[in-house]
Amino acid sequence: MTSRSNIMDAVEWRAGSTDLSERRRTGISRGPITDLIPTPEMREILVVAGEGARIGSSVTLEAIGADKRLAKTYPGIAATVKLLATPQIRHVATLGGNLAQRSRCWYFRNPNISCLKKGGSDCPARAGNHYYGVAFDLGPCIAPHPSSMATALLAYDATIRTDRRDGLTLDALYGDGSNGSLDHRLEPGEVIISIDLPPAATSEFATYERAISRAQAEWPLVEIAARIIVKDARFQLVRLVAGGIAPVPLRLVGAEKAAKDALAETDIFTIAAKAAIEGAKPMPMSAYKLKLLEGLVYDVLEQCAEASAGVWIDKSIPS
Template sequence: MSTPGDVAAAAAALRDSAAEARAGGTDVMARLSEGLAAAPFTDLHRVRELRGVEWRADGSARIGSTTTVAEIAADARLRSAYPALTATAGALATPQIRAVATLGGNLLQRNRCPYYRSAAFDCLQKGGDSCPARAGDHLHGTAVDQGAACVAPHPSSLAVALLAYGADVEVEGAGPRPVGDLYDGSDSTRDHVLEAGALVTGVALPVPAAGESAAYRRATSRSRAEWPLVEAVVRVVRTGGAVTEAAVAAGAVARTPLRLPEVERALVGASGPDAAAAAVAPVPALCSPLPQTGYKAVLLRDTVRDALERALEPQGGA
């Protein structure tokens, strides 16, 4: 195990060894106990440059990759500028996990498919030649077909919110890339496409939009400490009461987080919560569910509608 003290040393340690990066460790340590990860690790907790929020002259923010989810959720300035992000951060997992889980770890975590997580099964993500969930239990699987044999949905809630903001991910030694470019929905062998040995240093958000209101909603099978069955992030910008800009993103339904451009287009010109029902009407037709995930088509529609109605309230909300 190495514990570098700065970004350059951390990047070199990852580049020159087979070590995996570890920050909060909430997913890494779970995978270690499941035999899906192995030491050595490159611990990032001493790299101060990777933690915290930096505000730029144009009013935009950069969030370091080891900033905790709890810190993002509690930051009042972030809440004012990027309400969809802080609402999402405040809703995921449990207070204990949010206190240690990090932004970078959330973006790069591995899926929660029980077949992938079990040593008793082989699968495409462990070098196997098939997806046992596709023919087996896939109740929590994908409902939007992106061309992959794997049916495990991507688990990152923060990626959904950052996709709605059009944020960029910064990687040491490389140019920034849109957060959506971290993922490939047609790839059945991995949950992200970050190069081996690469170090995510932070996320850059765009200049905040004046007049934005936002909401995050998730549907779960129990009230606490549960992964979402579906989740939705909505951002709307209004001028004179009418929507001039909209971003709608969904999670837990596909191999990657998704934008819903059909819904976004339907929102432009809307002026109140009553517009939500019409805007979400196309959502079920966008889905191509598996035998056990047909419920997600309707659940996604209704979850997006719930988020839209909250975001379109006269006072806004998150």
């Protein structure tokens, strides 16, 4: 039986501290802290042509976004970093920290309210205000997973190496959402060492988009990472992962199936977008996220299809 205090008093690793510092200040985290001392491999990015890449867990998001080799082979990663947080945060936040960060739920972050992630017995957002909550209700906690990098890495079938395990998939890292008290399934004290990316095809196109209310610097309402190969006008590879909609990053298997081998054209974008929301279980206030999810699936399929066909789309708004 976990009590509220021992969850909040657990030992925590400190990396860039962009998440932890705020929780320390508000008293959401009050256990001992251990500063991560990165080993050399935790600090480097290795890219081996044809074999994949390995990104150390202590590499900052800024460094990942600036790495030209990664950008070339894994453009979806660079696209994600670009839209994530702010330059100050990206400068110190690490990849490992991003994957292991705690929930952004406003109930979790409010020091006066108990919740599953603080040792409480239920999720106050269910009967409360869950405007930012999940649209795929997979478990007792209805806060979406906060890691955008996880969304992108899942699209690339990345695996995690820790000080105790190798080949940990993102599915295994995050589980299925059935345990509402956790944001990840690392054991106490376990440290992420690096993230391994399998090779990506040179013909593939990848992107990342998020729906927000302002122009920039906002946690996504819904986000999507996509990898696409179009061959002979048909989708040969479709990999779609969404964030902001479930307690874990979610592969959109239905949408992938609907598009795979189909013609890369408007009707199929629409069909795939509809398929993306199949099986959704939105909360009363979060149903709008499904429309955003549909919109984002349509958007990235269109982008990828047009880019693959050599059509250059200028999405910027003329001023």
